[in-house]
Amino acid sequence: MTSQFPAETSKDGAFVRQRYQFRGRLSADGSSGFPSQAGRYHLYVSLACPWAHRAIIVRELLGLQQAVPMTVVDPVRDERGWAFREGPGHGRDPVCDFQFLSEAYLRTDPGYTGRYTVPCLWDTVTGRLVSNNYPDLTIDFETQFTAFQRTDAPDLYPEVLRPEIDAINERIYEDVNNGVYKAGFATTQEKYDEAVMALFARLDALEAHLSTQRYLVGGQLSEADIRLFTTLVRFDAVYHLHFKCNLRRLTDYPHLWGYARDLYQRPGFASTVDFDHIKRHYYLTHERLNPSRIVPRGPLLDWNAPHGRGQLG
Numbered sequence: 001m002t003s004q005f006p007a008e009t010s011k012d013g014a015f016v017r018q019r020y021q022f023r024g025r026l027s028a029d030g031s032s033g034f035p036s037q038a039g040r041y042h043l044y045v046s047l048a049c050p051w052a053h054r055a056i057i058v059r060e061l062l063g064l065q066q067a068v069p070m071t072v073v074d075p076v077r078d079e080r081g082w083a084f085r086e087g088p089g090h091g092r093d094p095v096c097d098f099q100f101l102s103e104a105y106l107r108t109d110p111g112y113t114g115r116y117t118v119p120c121l122w123d124t125v126t127g128r129l130v131s132n133n134y135p136d137l138t139i140d141f142e143t144q145f146t147a148f149q150r151t152d153a154p155d156l157y158p159e160v161l162r163p164e165i166d167a168i169n170e171r172i173y174e175d176v177n178n179g180v181y182k183a184g185f186a187t188t189q190e191k192y193d194e195a196v197m198a199l200f201a202r203l204d205a206l207e208a209h210l211s212t213q214r215y216l217v218g219g220q221l222s223e224a225d226i227r228l229f230t231t232l233v234r235f236d237a238v239y240h241l242h243f244k245c246n247l248r249r250l251t252d253y254p255h256l257w258g259y260a261r262d263l264y265q266r267p268g269f270a271s272t273v274d275f276d277h278i279k280r281h282y283y284l285t286h287e288r289l290n291p292s293r294i295v296p297r298g299p300l301l302d303w304n305a306p307h308g309r310g311q312l313g
Contacts, residue, residue: 003187004288005115013188015181015195018114024123024130026140028147034123034130036144038067041130042095042122043137044104046082047274048075048281050177050230051134052119057226058138060268063150068141069094073101073118075277077285081116089274095122104129135169138223154221161218168216168224175202177231184243184289192244200247203256210255214262214312225263232260233273236299238282242289251301261307270303 003009010016025032026041034041043059045052059068072090073082082101084093098104102116108128120132131137142157157165175198182195206228209216216224231239235250251257264270283295 004185004286008115009185009187010191012191013186014191015185017178017181020117020131020133021112021114022108022120022129022132023136025136026121026130026144028144036140036147038148039069040123040125041068042124043068043070044073044082044093044101044118044120044122045070046073046075046118046281047089047272047277049118050234051117053230053233053272054134054226055119055137055141056272057230057268058141058156058223060272061156062141062145062153064141064145064148067145067148071095075281077281082118089277095124096127105132138226142223156221156226157223158218158220161222164217165222165224169227171202172206172224172228172231175199176206177227180231180235180239180243180245183245184239184286196245196247199245203248203253207253207255210259212312214259214309221263221266229260229263229269232256233264234278236301237275237279241296242282242286249299258307258309261303261305262309264303265307273303 005015008016008018024034026034026036028036030036043055045056047053047056056070059065059070071084071093074085074087074090077083080100080102084091084098084100086092093099096104096107100116101118101120104120104122105112105116117132117134119134119137121130121137122128123130139157142155179195179199179202183192183199186192186195206216213219215221216228232250235245239245240249250260264273279295283290284293287293
């Protein structure tokens with residue numbers, strides 16, 4: 001089988017995600033070289049991408065829309081990468097008039113050879129990318145942009161809970177967030193089986209974990225919930241079919257499905273979900289997995305159905 005991403009496929013057929021090269025950090029005191037300043041940085045995202053979706057949700061929940069302007073790329077990516085085009089839910093680049101996101105990468109590092117990924121953060125002062133390392137972006141928005149957050153913004157990364165949040169994030173990343181990709185992009189049966197079994201073992205454990213508590217950590221919404229949500233919201237629409245993660249659907253898990261609806265129905269979540277972008281991106285972009293490029297019509301799910309989780313602590 002020919003790999004969708006040959007440079008990120010091992011000899012034994014496993015998908016090995018590339019290391020993200022741009023790892024600058026924002027800092028409230030400026031010590032990192034990238035001081036937290038309203039309007040200085042521009043966030044490039046795709047509504048289809050779960051990694052970018054995290055940053056979109058956090059930006060919305062914290063009220064950083066004015067402090068961190070954002071541009072959405074076309075969800076359909078070709079051999080030239082993500083493009084800035086006018087269309088429903090996406091538009092032109094207002095900062096540098098880039099036609100493709102690759103231009104931002106190559107202006108920052110002309111020798112860059114990796115995939116051009118979202119989310120990424122552009123610094124309008126130095127004229128370069130600060131970071132494309134998605135875990136750092138949300139943490140920095142939560143901890144270094146407090147001066148620009150709305151007064152009633154939730155504390156999504158409270159200091160007392162950080163060790164627990166970091167630990168559960170690591171497990172969820174390995175088996176779920178990245179696990180669906182390891183299953184979907186595997187090119188051998190062995191590596192697919194390995195990934196899909198680890199994925200559903202973790203989902204089973206999360207189902208049990210969430211049967212007695214409303215959120216993943218500390219009885220409150222946190223960074224951990226946002227990271228899990230962006231995979232769950234795509235699960236039945238994309239990963240179940242397109243990535244062959246079909247032992248069970250999200251809707252087959254009563255607690256996980258209720259948990260996902262609970263989050264979806266909170267302000268800052270549903271407004272950031274675009275199933276049209278999500279489905280068109282995956283089914284039209286990965287020609288090795290879906291050579292017909294037919295986009296499924298379903299599934300028909302009621303994300304606004306009562307979730308019944310309000311009584312959980």
